[in-house]
Amino acid sequence: MGAPGQRRVWVVAAALIDADSRVLVAQRPAGKSLAGLWEFPGGKIEPGEAPEAALVRELQEELGIDTSIACFAPLTFASHAYPDFHLVMLLYACRKWSGQIRSAEGQAVRWVRLPELYRLPMPPADVPLVGMLQALL
Ligand SMILES: Nc1nc2c([nH]c(=O)n2[C@@H]2O[C@H](COP(=O)(O)OP(=O)(O)OP(=O)(O)O)[C@@H](O)[C@H]2O)c(=O)[nH]1
Numbered sequence: 001m002g003a004p005g006q007r008r009v010w011v012v013a014a015a016l017i018d019a020d021s022r023v024l025v026a027q028r029p030a031g032k033s034l035a036g037l038w039e040f041p042g043g044k045i046e047p048g049e050a051p052e053a054a055l056v057r058e059l060q061e062e063l064g065i066d067t068s069i070a071c072f073a074p075l076t077f078a079s080h081a082y083p084d085f086h087l088v089m090l091l092y093a094c095r096k097w098s099g100q101i102r103s104a105e106g107q108a109v110r111w112v113r114l115p116e117l118y119r120l121p122m123p124p125a126d127v128p129l130v131g132m133l134q135a136l137l
Pocket residue numbers: 011012013032033034038039040041042043044087089123124125126
């Protein structure tokens with residue numbers, strides 16, 4: 001459990017799923033926390049922002065795609081104590097978007113099948129989420 005009074009950080013992320021049941025992951029860039037690990041695209045919810053609105057914004061900023069609230073199905077969440085903050089991350093499944101996926105912020109992105117996702121190094125908060133994704137696919 002997180003220490004009492006530990007900073008809580010709210011994050012939204014998407015498991016983008018293509019027609020071949022592959023999932024998109026992005027690599028955290030050098031210089032950031034958890035650099036080199038593969039994560040679901042997304043980011044922090046801003047104060048006063050609805051989670052789904054934050055996800056629409058993050059997917060546009062990071063991948064250049066357009067989504068809407070109707071595209072997101074709640075999948076699962078992570079609640080994980082990092083040394084300096086407690087992460088609560090809402091993960092949505094998304095099979096529908098418009099526009100061509102491109103890495104707008106220079107992150108490496110990859111489409112992976114489930115067995116490969118189990119092998120990729122991911123942030124510790126993400127590890128339990130992969131099993132939930134497997135149940136969906
Ligand atoms: N987008 C995303 N963030 C994740 C995942 N797993 C996970 O632990 N996180 C954490 O959630 C936070 C997301 O913040 P962010 O993406 O908006 O900001 P950031 O890279 O600048 O993070 P930083 O402030 O830690 O450097 C980061 O601390 C990141 O390490 C994930 O699968 N996707």
